[in-house]
Amino acid sequence: MNQSTQPPSQATGALAGLRVIDLTQMLAGPFCTQILADHGAEVIKVEAMSGDGTRSTGPFRDDDTLRDFGGYFQSVNRNKQSIAVDLKNPQGREIVRRLIDGADIVVENFRAGVMERLGLSYEQLRETNPRLVYGAVRGFGDPRSGASPYADWPAYDVVSQAMGGMMGITGPDRETPTKIGPGVGDTVPALMLCLGILAAVYRARETGEGQFVDVAMTDCVLAMCERIVYQRSYTGVVSAPEGNRHPLLCPFGLFRARDGWVSIACAHDGFWEKLAHAMDRPDLITDPAFATNAARVTNAQRVIDTIEGFTSVRTKEELAQCLGSRVPFGPVYTSAEIFADPHYQVREMLVDVEQPGSSEPVKIAGVPIKLSRTPGAVRHRAPLLGEHTADILLRAGYALDDIQQMRDSGTVRQA
Structure with a gap:
């Protein structure tokens, strides 16, 4: 049946x-x-x-x-x-x-x-x-x-x-x-x-x-939303909207593609190194402004601009082929794309x-x-x-x- x-x-x-x-x-x-x-x-x-x-x-x-x-x-x-x-x-x-x-x-x-x-x-x-x-x-x-x-x-x-x-x-x-x-x-x-x-x-x-x-x-x-509790308790910070960013990790959010948006999440420096190699930018691994998560959070806008220089000229499918198996990555899907996947x-x-x-x-x-x-x-x-x-x-x-x-x-x- x-x-x-x-x-x-x-x-x-x-x-x-x-x-x-x-x-x-x-x-x-x-x-x-x-x-x-x-x-x-x-x-x-x-x-x-x-x-x-x-x-x-x-x-x-x-x-x-x-x-x-x-x-x-x-x-x-x-x-x-x-x-x-x-x-x-x-x-x-x-x-x-x-x-x-x-x-x-x-x-x-x-x-x-x-x-x-x-x-x-x-x-x-x-x-x-x-x-x-x-x-x-x-x-x-x-x-x-x-x-x-x-x-x-x-x-x-x-x-x-x-x-x-x-x-x-x-x-x-x-x-x-x-x-x-x-x-x-x-x-x-x-x-x-x-x-x-x-x-x-x-x-x-x-x-x-x-x-x-x-x-x-x-x-x-x-x-x-457990993060807002420990941030308030540990640091006194009252959390607020961060847009498509994360307050503690970078890069961790959405980035513009040629035909929409994609998500990229580098929760530790190992993933950042893989992303830098995928973008053919090994210099980003040793640059003090980008080398560690703490540095990237401090320089978040520079990091985002750098990544979007790579993603914005490529389609979601091209980025999937390039990044999908190397770093945490996902295209922002419409329901039509979900039905087709x-x-x-x-x-x-x-x-x-x-x-x-x-x-x-x-x-x-x-x-x-x-x-x-x-x-x-x-x-x-x-x-x-x-x-x-x-x-x-x-x-x-x-x-x-x-x-x-x-x-x-x-x-x-x-x-």
Whole structure:
């Protein structure tokens, strides 16, 4: 069976046998649970009757007549099953409680207090499922781990990038903080939550006791920007944007090519020597202004001008042939260049999946974590809203008549 069409319930992988109840939406939470699903966990996505808000975000294929979901939702919800439940309905909440009682993990990214108001707090859930690992990702964390003064503030990627310090060291100059392009304020916390959940699952298997796993988006961004902490602590320096340079290493950044930009990183003098030879400038190895990293940092603009004298008259491909195997080097790619590069093909990082309502498959990013014996995979497209409602309820012990009654009353929705 093709990896993009295999049902999620037939998952294999290192996490096969784990059951996850996914109460997340938008990006951070779904990205975390998708990683678990990619590696074999059974992930049941519990959605409101109207669905995750990203279903309507797009982009959509021009010929998509269904428009149940677009690219955003497809890219972070593959390999999952969907059940649509009205959580305002007591019967709907009872369904979710039953599902969680039979699960290893529950993940949510509501504001603090929402699950408590639904009667689904960690403390209530662990009464009937003591092995439960409960993962939560919020902008400023959960009060259980430390009540932030901003605990009630809503947060998205742009907020955590700003307050976690990332924007403060990114930009063309010291006066222009800049947002990082991808949503790393969501995806990095998702990765850290995934790690925390798996650590807690390992512990639960040893002890029989689950625990609460709390991740704050802002905390994770700060941890990723660790340099700003030690620079402030060791030297008193308040870090600021450095443009395409590095404050401690040179050369380490972007350089103009004839048809775009390339990255070159000489983290030690050995790489500088190889770069000097590649440029046919052995004099740069012995020149006191260039010979050591400390000297190059002091004379950074001269170093950059010298390198760009070499790179700016050559194409990215010419520079790749010259530098690619000698020093840390990479062209600045557009998405079109990524699609054309054989690296991403052989690494299975561009995967075709079905797009319901469209006549042609679409590509999404593949699984970056490669395991030799139990590899993860993109087995199935993202689910339609409520696509697996009946099947999930049957496996949870509900009778067909009960399921029909719940459909008729608007408690659940079936695609």
